[in-house]
Amino acid sequence: MPILWKNPSSLNKFSHFKLYNMIIHLLPTSSKKLLFDNITELPLSKISGKPLFNYIGFFSRISPNFINNMAPVLINEEIGFNKIREEYKKNLFEQEIYKLFIDNCKDIRLFNWKTTQPLSQFQGASTCFSQLSILNIDLQFVTSTALFGMAQICQSIEHLDISNCNQDIPGLIHFIDIQRNLQSLCIYFRTGEKHPIQQQCVQLSEVIERKAATIKKFIVRPIITLLSPKFLPSLINLQYLELNNDCGLEIDESVEMQEWDQYLSIASFPNLRYLETAFLPSCKDYMLIEKSHGNILEINIYRSYIDQDPDPFYTKKLIKAISKCCPKIERLTIDAEPENLEGIKEIFINCTRLKMIDLSTNNEEERGCDELLEIITNYSPESLCEFSFFENWIFTVGGLEKFFENWRKRKPLIFNKHYSGLCFFTDEHKKIVKKYLDEGVIKEANC
Numbered sequence: 001m002p003i004l005w006k007n008p009s010s011l012n013k014f015s016h017f018k019l020y021n022m023i024i025h026l027l028p029t030s031s032k033k034l035l036f037d038n039i040t041e042l043p044l045s046k047i048s049g050k051p052l053f054n055y056i057g058f059f060s061r062i063s064p065n066f067i068n069n070m071a072p073v074l075i076n077e078e079i080g081f082n083k084i085r086e087e088y089k090k091n092l093f094e095q096e097i098y099k100l101f102i103d104n105c106k107d108i109r110l111f112n113w114k115t116t117q118p119l120s121q122f123q124g125a126s127t128c129f130s131q132l133s134i135l136n137i138d139l140q141f142v143t144s145t146a147l148f149g150m151a152q153i154c155q156s157i158e159h160l161d162i163s164n165c166n167q168d169i170p171g172l173i174h175f176i177d178i179q180r181n182l183q184s185l186c187i188y189f190r191t192g193e194k195h196p197i198q199q200q201c202v203q204l205s206e207v208i209e210r211k212a213a214t215i216k217k218f219i220v221r222p223i224i225t226l227l228s229p230k231f232l233p234s235l236i237n238l239q240y241l242e243l244n245n246d247c248g249l250e251i252d253e254s255v256e257m258q259e260w261d262q263y264l265s266i267a268s269f270p271n272l273r274y275l276e277t278a279f280l281p282s283c284k285d286y287m288l289i290e291k292s293h294g295n296i297l298e299i300n301i302y303r304s305y306i307d308q309d310p311d312p313f314y315t316k317k318l319i320k321a322i323s324k325c326c327p328k329i330e331r332l333t334i335d336a337e338p339e340n341l342e343g344i345k346e347i348f349i350n351c352t353r354l355k356m357i358d359l360s361t362n363n364e365e366e367r368g369c370d371e372l373l374e375i376i377t378n379y380s381p382e383s384l385c386e387f388s389f390f391e392n393w394i395f396t397v398g399g400l401e402k403f404f405e406n407w408r409k410r411k412p413l414i415f416n417k418h419y420s421g422l423c424f425f426t427d428e429h430k431k432i433v434k435k436y437l438d439e440g441v442i443k444e445a446n447c
Contacts, residue, residue, distance in 0.1 A: 005058035020070045020199050023097070026056055031096040039089050040274035042074055056104040062128075064114040067097050091116075102128045110134040113150075116141050120149035129153045134162040139169065139190075147171030151178050159184040159217075166190045166226070168203040176207045184240075200228050200256060209234050216271075221247045221278075225256035228264035237337035238269045241288070244278040246302075264288065276300040286314070289321040296326045300333040302360075312339060319343035323350045330383075333358040341371055347377040356386035360418070363392045370399030377406045385443075391425040400429055403434040412443035 016405035024042060024339065027035070035042055071090045096220040098117050111132055114241055119125060137147075139162065148171045157179045162172070165187055176182065185208065190391065191372045205228040208215070212234035220227060221244035235241075270293040277300075277338045278284045285301055285352035299322065315336060332351075335343060336359050357380075363369070373395060376387060395403075415433065417425055425447060 001051055001055075002058045005053075005055045006060045016069070018072055020074055022055065022186075023070070023100070024074065026054070027096060027100055030118070031099065032238040035093060035096055038092055039075055042093075043112060054104060056100060057106070059101065059105050059352045060108075061110050062098075062101045062105055062108060063113055067094060067101075070097060098122060107131040112136045112138075114138040114141050116143070116146075118146060118149065120146065121155055126153050132155065132158040133157060136163070137172075138163050139166075139172070140164045143170030144169045147175045149171050151175045155180055155184060161186040161188075163188040164190040165201070165204075167199075168201045169316075170203075173203045173207050176204075176211060179211065182211045182214055185211075185215055186217075186219040187227070188221055189223055192221055202225055202228060205229075205231055213237065216240065218242070220244070224260060224280075226256060228256075229260045231267055232263045232267040235267070235269065237271055237300045237418075240274040241269065241272060242274075242276040243280060243285075244276070245280050246278045268292075271293070272296055274298045278302040286318040286321040289318070289325050292325060293438035294325055294327055296329055299326070299329060301335070302333070303335045312337065315340055316343060319347065323347045326351055328353055330354060333360075333388075335360045335362070337361055338369065338371070341375060344372065346374050346378050348375065348384075353383055354381055355383050356388070356414075357384065358388035358416075358418075359393065360390045361392045363394065369394045370396055373399055373403040377403060382410065385411050388417070388418065390418045391423075394424045395429070397426075397428045397432060401432050404432065404441050407436075407441055412440055415442050415445045415447065417445075417447045 024032075024035075058139055071093050075086075075089055075093060095117055098115065098119060099122050102119060105124075105128050107130070108128055109131060111129065111134070113119075113135060119129075129150070129413065130153055133156060135154065135157050136332060137160070147169070149170070151174055154175075155178050158181055160176070160179070162180060162185075165172075166189060176185075189205075208218075208227070209231035212231055213236060215235055216237055217240035218235060218238060219242040221242070224243050224245050240286075242354065260280075261284060264280075265287060267288065268291040269288060270291070272288065272292045273295055275285065275288060275292075275296060275298070279302060289299070301318065315334075318334060319336065320343060322329065322334070323343065329351050330353050332347070332354060338361075344359075347357075355361045357376075359372075372393060376384070430447050433442065433445050436442045437445050
């Protein structure tokens with residue numbers, strides 16, 4: 001029974017109506033009366049007898065999505081319904097269901113906080129959430145007051161994800177500050193036409209600096225300049241860094257971006273294992289690689305070539321840094337051009353543990369691309385088993401066939417083509433891929 005009720009919503013061909021009906025039946029008498037007096041259509045009397053177990057106590061997590069999905073199934077909209085009345089009914093229903101779970105679930109370790117309900121005020125909250133170690137907070141729902149309340153209970157968060165952030169929030173700053181062993185911090189800022197860029201979140205940046213000594217994983221997206229980068233040198237134990245500046249905003253010359261440029265130049269992460277950057281105009285990510293002490297296992301660097309030519313100087317420095325400073329790397333995603341093929345060769349020669357390489361390019365001419373296939377054949381380590389590329393790498397049909405013939409003696413290859421909007425990968429290319437897929441030379445392909 002504990003196994004069945006650990007996460008019953010994941011079971012296939014399971015009647016959600018019956019499951020929800022059982023949960024309603026497990027509500028305390030006071031909650032049943034409150035709901036029945038206000039929501040007459042709830043199926044409160046359709047199960048006879050007392051349940052054999054306290055099934056809610058077997059749940060391993062409290063899922064807001066699971067609770068949100070209950071109301072539409074059990075509460076039918078009345079004909080000519082009043083929107084305010086319907087919202088009241090759904091809020092009341094959600095409140096009592098959260099109370100049920102929080103009072104019965106013990107020592108929850110993971111929670112996705114996506115509700116306006118005052119969870120810390122419900123009976124059993126201190127027992128339910130005191131051991132919480134992984135928390136996702138959606139600031140579209142969670143208020144500063146609610147964060148102050150939860151901070152009295154949760155002080156052992158190790159992995160914290162914050163979404164829809166766009167300003168300094170006192171309750172959030174206090175909640176982060178009070179954590180004793182924060183190891184992972186992911187911040188997703190809210191941007192777009194309805195949410196224009198705000199001023200930098202100075203207090204948020206300052207609290208990150210105060211917790212920097214324990215942080216091993218740090219992610220910020222889709223715009224990094226909403227944080228001041230002054231905390232970067234303090235991340236002395238960082239192992240995982242993801243800086244995604246992929247909001248599409250032109251901020252190359254902004255004062256904030258110049259500040260990030262400065263701090264990326266002086267930051268050093270000797271324990272870094274994973275590095276991902278997207279559309280950083282500063283191009284200082286290669287300097288992080290140079291100062292990584294050879295520990296990096298995976299690199300994903302994305303540059304924007306829209307309405308601009310690639311920077312050959314930057315690309316050369318990046319490839320050189322990888323080939324010289326990443327002997328343990330296993331997975332690599334970068335942009336390159338035919339002019340960089342000698343550098344790609346050096347990566348293959350020096351990075352003998354490489355398992356996957358993914359190459360993008362701005363190339364639109366049939367020059368040097370078959371040479372890339374020859375370099376992979378002749379210089380890639382035996383560990384390489386996956387090759388991905390944007391179809392701007394224009395391989396000839398003959399060159400592709402020769403590549404696969406030469407690959408027969410090696411372990412089957414995962415071969416992936418990313419769509420670029422152009423049509424350089426023809427039906428003839430696809431026939432070659434299918435042939436070698438059928439023959440087992442290729443393990444997987446999406447061409």
